Amino acid sequence: MKLVSKFATTLLLLALMLSVVPASAVRPAQAATAYWAQFVADVTVPDGTTYAPGTAFKKTWRLKNIGTSAWSDVSLIFVSGEKMGAPTSAALPTTVNVGATVDISVDMTAPASGGHYFGYYKLKSASGGEFGIGSNANSTFWVEINVSSSTGTGYDFTAKASEATWSTGAGAFTFPGTDGNANGFALKLDKPKPETGIESTLAGLLLAPNNVNNGYVQGIYPAFKVQSGDRFQATIGCEYNATSCYVAYRLDYQIGSDPVKTFWTFREKYEGWTYGANLDLSSFAGKDVKFILVISAYGSPTGDRALWINPVIARSGGTVATNTPAPTVTGTPPTSTPTKTATPVSNCTNLAQFIADVNVPDGTSFPANTPFLKTWRLKNIGTCSWSSYSLIFDTGEKMGGIDGVIPTTVAPGQTVDVSTNLTAPPTSGTYRGYWKLKSAAGASFGIGTGGTKSFWVEIKVTGSAGPTVTPGPTATPLAGTTYDFSQKVCDASWYSGAGSLPCPGTDGDAKGFVLKVNPSKLENGTYDNRTGLVTFPQNVTNGYIQGIYPAYTVKSGDKFRSLVGCEGSAQCNVTFRLDYSISGSSTIQTMWAFGEKNEGLNGTADVSLESLVGKDIKFILTILSNGSPTGDRALWVAPIIYNSVAYPNP
Numbered sequence: 047m048k049l050v051s052k053f054a055t056t057l058l059l060l061a062l063m064l065s066v067v068p069a070s071a072v073r074p075a076q077a078a079t080a081y082w083a084q085f086v087a088d089v090t091v092p093d094g095t096t097y098a099p100g101t102a103f104k105k106t107w108r109l110k111n112i113g114t115s116a117w118s119d120v121s122l123i124f125v126s127g128e129k130m131g132a133p134t135s136a137a138l139p140t141t142v143n144v145g146a147t148v149d150i151s152v153d154m155t156a157p158a159s160g161g162h163y164f165g166y167y168k169l170k171s172a173s174g175g176e177f178g179i180g181s182n183a184n185s186t187f188w189v190e191i192n193v194s195s196s197t198g199t200g201y202d203f204t205a206k207a208s209e210a211t212w213s214t215g216a217g218a219f220t221f222p223g224t225d226g227n228a229n230g231f232a233l234k235l236d237k238p239k240p241e242t243g244i245e246s247t248l249a250g251l252l253l254a255p256n257n258v259n260n261g262y263v264q265g266i267y268p269a270f271k272v273q274s275g276d277r278f279q280a281t282i283g284c285e286y287n288a289t290s291c292y293v294a295y296r297l298d299y300q301i302g303s304d305p306v307k308t309f310w311t312f313r314e315k316y317e318g319w320t321y322g323a324n325l326d327l328s329s330f331a332g333k334d335v336k337f338i339l340v341i342s343a344y345g346s347p348t349g350d351r352a353l354w355i356n357p358v359i360a361r362s363g364g365t366v367a368t369n370t371p372a373p374t375v376t377g378t379p380p381t382s383t384p385t386k387t388a389t390p391v392s393n394c395t396n397l398a399q400f401i402a403d404v405n406v407p408d409g410t411s412f413p414a415n416t417p418f419l420k421t422w423r424l425k426n427i428g429t430c431s432w433s434s435y436s437l438i439f440d441t442g443e444k445m446g447g448i449d450g451v452i453p454t455t456v457a458p459g460q461t462v463d464v465s466t467n468l469t470a471p472p473t474s475g476t477y478r479g480y481w482k483l484k485s486a487a488g489a490s491f492g493i494g495t496g497g498t499k500s501f502w503v504e505i506k507v508t509g510s511a512g513p514t515v516t517p518g519p520t521a522t523p524l525a526g527t528t529y530d531f532s533q534k535v536c537d538a539s540w541y542s543g544a545g546s547l548p549c550p551g552t553d554g555d556a557k558g559f560v561l562k563v564n565p566s567k568l569e570n571g572t573y574d575n576r577t578g579l580v581t582f583p584q585n586v587t588n589g590y591i592q593g594i595y596p597a598y599t600v601k602s603g604d605k606f607r608s609l610v611g612c613e614g615s616a617q618c619n620v621t622f623r624l625d626y627s628i629s630g631s632s633t634i635q636t637m638w639a640f641g642e643k644n645e646g647l648n649g650t651a652d653v654s655l656e657s658l659v660g661k662d663i664k665f666i667l668t669i670l671s672n673g674s675p676t677g678d679r680a681l682w683v684a685p686i687i688y689n690s691v692a693y694p695n696p
Contacts, residue, residue: 079113079114079177079183080113080114080115081113081115081117081120081169081171081174081175081177081183082111082112082113082114082177082179082183083109083110083111083112083113083169083177083178083179083183083187084109084110084112084179085107085108085109085179085187086108086110086147087107087108087242087319088106088107088108089107089108089149089151089242089244090103090104090105090106090151091103091104091106091189091191092281092322093190093498094190094191094192094324095190095191096191096192096193096194096360097156097191097192097193097194098156098193098194099156099157099158099159099160099193099194100155100158101155101156102153102155102156103153103154103156103191104151104152104153104154105132105151105152105154105189106149106150106151107149107150107167108147108148108149108150109147109148109150109169109179109187110145110146110147110148111142111143111144111145111146111147111148112144112145113144113177113183114144115144115171115174116141116142116143116144117138117141117142117148117169117171118141119171119172119173120137120138120142120169120170120171120172121135121136121137121169121170122135122136122137122138122150122152122167122168122169122170123135123167123168123169123170123176124165124166124167125166125167125168125186126166126186127163127164127166127188128157128163128164128165129165130154130155130156130157130163130165130189131153131154131155132152132153132154132165133152136150136152138150138169154189156191156193157193159193160193160194161192162190162191162192162193163190163192163193164188164189164190165188165189166186166187166188167186167187167188167189168184168186179441180440180441185441200358200359200360200361201270201358201359202357202358203251203265203267203280203337203339203354203357203358203359204234204249204250204251204354204356204357205249206267206268207221207222207232207251207265208221208222209267210265210266210267210268210339211265212232212264212265212266213263213264213266214229214230214255214256214261214262214263214264215230215255215256215258215261215262216229216230216256216261219231219232221265222234227254228256228257229256229257230253230255230256230257230261230262230263231253231254231263232251232252232253232254232263232265233251233252234249234250234251234252235249235250235251235252235353238250238252238285238353238355239285239286240281240283240284240285240320240353240355241283241285241286241288241316241317241318241319241320242283242286242318242319242320243286246281246355246356248355248356249356250280250281250353250354250355250356250357251265251339251353251354251357252285252351252352252353253265253339253351253352253353253354254341254347254350254351254352255293255341255343255347255350256347257347258343258347259343259346259347259634260343260344260345260347260590260670261342261347261350262341262342262343262588263340263341264298264338264339264340264341265338265339266300266336266338267336267337267338267339268336269335269336270334270335270336270359271332271333271334271335272327272328272330272331272332272333272335272359273331273332273361274328274331275328275361276326276327276328276330276331276359276360276361277324277325277326277327277359277360278297278310278323278324278325278327278337278357278358278359278360279322279323279324279325279356279357279358279359279360280322280323280354280355280356280357280358281320281321281353281354281355281356282295282312282314282320282321282322282323282352282353282354282355283314283319283320283321283352283353283355284314284315284316284350284351284352284353285352285353288349288350288351289316289349290316290346290348290349290350291314291315291316291349291350291351291352292315292316292343292344292345292346292349292350292636293313293314293341293342293343293344293350294311294312294313294314294340294341294342294344295311295312295313295314295323295340295341295352295354296308296310296311296312296338296339296340296341296342296672296673297309297310297311297323297325297337297338297339297340298337298338298340298673299330299335299336299337299338300335300336300338301330301333301334301335301336302334305673305674305676306338306587306673306674307673307674308619308672309325310323310325311621311641311672313344313639313641314352315344316349320355327359337359339354339357342588342670344636344639345623345625345634345635345636346633346634346635394428394429394430395428395429395430395497396430396432396483396485396489396491396497397426397427397428397491397493397497398424398425398426398427398483398491398492398493398497398501399426399427399493400422400423400424400501401422401423401424401425401461401645401647402422402423402647403421403422403423404421404422404423405419405421406418406419406420406421406503406505407650408504409504409505409506410504410505410506411505411506411507411508412470412505412506412507412508413470413507413508414470414471414472414473414474414507414508415469415470415471415472416469416470417468417469417470418467418468418469418470418505419465419466419467419468420447420466420467420468420503421463421464421465422463422464422465422481422501423461423462423463423464423647424461424462424464424493424501425459425461425462426456426457426458426459426460426461426462427458427459428458428491428497429458430458430485431455431456431457431458432452432455432456432462432483432485433486434486435451435452435456435483435484435485435486436449436450436451436452436483436484437449437450437451437452437464437466437481437482437483437484438481438482438483438490439479439480440480440481440482440490440492440500441480441500442477442478442479442480442502443471443477443478443479444479445468445469445470445471445477445479445503445505446467446468447466447467447468447479447481448466448467449484450466452464452483464483466481468503470505470507472507473507474507474508475506475507476504476505476506476507477504477505477506477507478503478504479502479503480500481500481502481503482500482501526688526690527686527687528601528604528686528687528688528689529598529686529687530685530686531579531595531608531665531667531682531685531686531687532562532577532578532579532682532684532685532686533577534595534596535549535550535560535562535579535593536549536550537595537596538593538594538595538596538667539593539594540558540560540591540592540593540594541591541592541593541594542557542558542583542584542589542590542591542592543558543584543586543589543590544556544557544558544584547559547560547591549593550562551582555582556584556585557584557585558581558582558585558589558590558591559580559581559582559591560579560580560581560582560591560593561579561580562577562578562579563577563579563580563613563681564576564577564578566578566609566613566681566683567613567614568609568611568648568681568683569611569612569613569644569645569646569647569648570646570648574609574683574684576683576684577684578609578681578682578683578684578685579667579681579682579685580613580680580681581593581667581669581680581681581682582669582675582678582679582680583620583669583670583671583675583678584675585675586671586675587671587673587674587675588670588671588672588673589671589675589678590668591668591669592666592667592668592669593666593667594627594664594666595664595665595666595667596664597629597663597664598662598663598664598665598687599660599661599662599663600655600658600659600660600661600663600687601659601689602656602659603656603689603690604654604655604656604658604659604687604688604689604690605652605654605655605687605688605689605690606624606637606638606651606652606653606655606665606685606686606687607651607652607653607685607686607687607688608650608682608683608684608685608686609648609649609650609651609682609683609684610622610640610642610648610649610650610651610680610681610682610683611642611644611647611648611649611680611681612642612643612644612677612678612679612680612681613679613680613681614644614677615644615676615677615678615679616644616677617644617674617676617677617678618642618643618644618677618678618679618680619642619643619644619671619672619673619674619677619678620641620642620669620670620671620672620678620680621639621640621641621642621669621670621672622639622640622641622642622649622651622668622669622680622682623636623638623639623640623666623667623668623669623670624636624637624638624639624651624653624665624666624667624668625637625665625666625667625668626658626664626665626666627663627664627666628658628661628662628663628664629661629662629663629664630662634666637653637655638651638653641672642680644677648683651685655687665687667682667685
């Protein structure tokens with residue numbers, strides 16, 4: 047698994063693409079279940095929403111019927127935890143046929159005292175008994191809130207938008223802008239309607255970049271003194287019906303006259319969901335910080351209407367309300383140990399970051415019944431030390447795996463390799479198993495901004511002999527290679543914001559440069575014996591470099607592959623992109639993107655080009671600086687197109 051979100055919150059990207067698991071993607075071990083639910087989204091009240099004591103609110107879950115029986119006599123039932131004034135049971139509002147989804151709502155009231163509260167729920171059929179979610183249809187789903195015992199202040203980016211300095215690639219403008227302006231704009235919306243189609247009761251900002259490829263819009267806010275415990279919170283997503291929207295969200299910042307830097311970034315495409323940002327700003331405590339909201343187009347700006355719903359800085363003891371009634375996709379919730387009373391606020395937080403698949407990359411093939419070891423590399427990005435913590439199965443296909451204790455104590459900021467022995471299922475198909483971690487106190491957690499998402503293993507079971515594993519970093523070029531971007535580097539036309547660039551370039555050229563290297567130096571200090579390309583963007587904030595290659599006719603089975611990472615500098619922070627244009631068209635589109643920092647690991651691109659078969663395509667290698675360009679030596683190792691039909695087992 048290679049997550050696009052190796053950004054500041056890292057894992058926010060791998061969450062972006064695969065956080066919701068359709069029933070078809072999970073092959074349960076047991077026979078079909080008559081009554082079985084799949085969690086789809088928190089339509090209102092994302093996990094961790096903060097309320098003042100006694101606040102009334104409506105919680106709505108979106109569930110899908112993935113069983114074999116229609117829900118014609120089904121009710122929501124309270125199981126355990128904190129009831130929060132909810133009824134013991136409530137009938138579903140309609141019959142839910144197999145494969146259909148339903149929104150289930152219940153009125154609740156925040157408890158009278160401060161704390162961290164969970165309420166656990168299941169469904170009940172008059173004919174089939176209790177049932178829920180998860181691989182065995184018996185797990186609970188829940189509501190999770192924080193109750194603030196006092197009032198306090200925060201910072202509301204929507205209310206303060208007129209105090210920010212707004213600009214796009216076309217220049218400065220006065221807030222509010224004009225909707226539809228080709229130079230870009232920013233507007234306040236009292237009831238923003240995100241791509242979910244559910245209108246928010248909280249105000250937000252609608253931002254659109256200037257109407258050029260890779261355009262942007264940004265608002266630089268006045269300096270704000272950050273306190274320990276402050277958090278940046280927002281719900282993000284494209285505006286409803288902006289179906290062509292494909293953007294990158296960024297929270298940048300500047301301290302004094304220092305260079306602008308990127309604190310967090312997130313890639314978003316219109317797919318019917320919104321996502322929650324919940325970022326700890328404690329590293330800025332005591333500093334006056336200018337925060338910058340940025341939206342940049344991924345290639346073409348057509349339809350790029352991006353929403354920041356209720357963007358605020360929430361302060362401990364007085365969090366600004368975050369009851370955003372827009373779905374925050376959290377994946378399939380785990381089987382949690384229900385609590386009988388309110389859980390007190392912990393003195394530390396549990397949060398993991400996915401770093402790498404140490405072995406068994408997604409899509410690895412095994413013969414039926416083959417035993418194998420799966421190892422994930424995770425980083426502790428919370429504030430609790432992981433002592434006597436465990437790896438636990440969450441949902442999906444278990445593949446014979448068992449829960450196990452993490453072999454060592456993992457302090458905040460440290461990484462650990464976590465393994466489990468698995469066995470490929472007996473029949474052919476694609477299988478995925480989802481896993482999380484469990485604290486010594488029994489609380490489960492995972493990756494993503496809220497620690498609610500699972501990491502996973504995904505394999506294919508075939509009748510062929512031996513596993514098919516992605517070549518290691520020192521492998522020779524693939525057989526079946528049909529196009530080698532390194533060898534043809536100077537056939538491409540190279541550009542940056544400073545204009546046309548020579549090929550090869552000159553190392554250190556402030557306009558940006560491209561160089562062919564062999565061997566290629568990886569982030570861990572070792573060398574790969576394949577040829578690579580070092581691409582350095584123009585030496586300006588948010589600079590870029592791109593190489594537009596001659597047209598290539600895509601064949602069925604073609605895939606783009608490259609090892610990607612930073613060369614040298616620990617300050618490297620870039621976005622890799624594979625863009626393309628169809629010959630004869632001036633429109634540039636993005637096929638793949640990957641955020642990368644120098645953290646000692648390289649990522650892998652393995653991108654199917656099947657949607658472009660038969661077309662003459664100009665492929666474009668693009669590198670974008672995420673803020674300051676200092677040290678942004680981005681390395682493409684062995685970038686090629688290979689044919690998976692001619693060479694099916696790379």
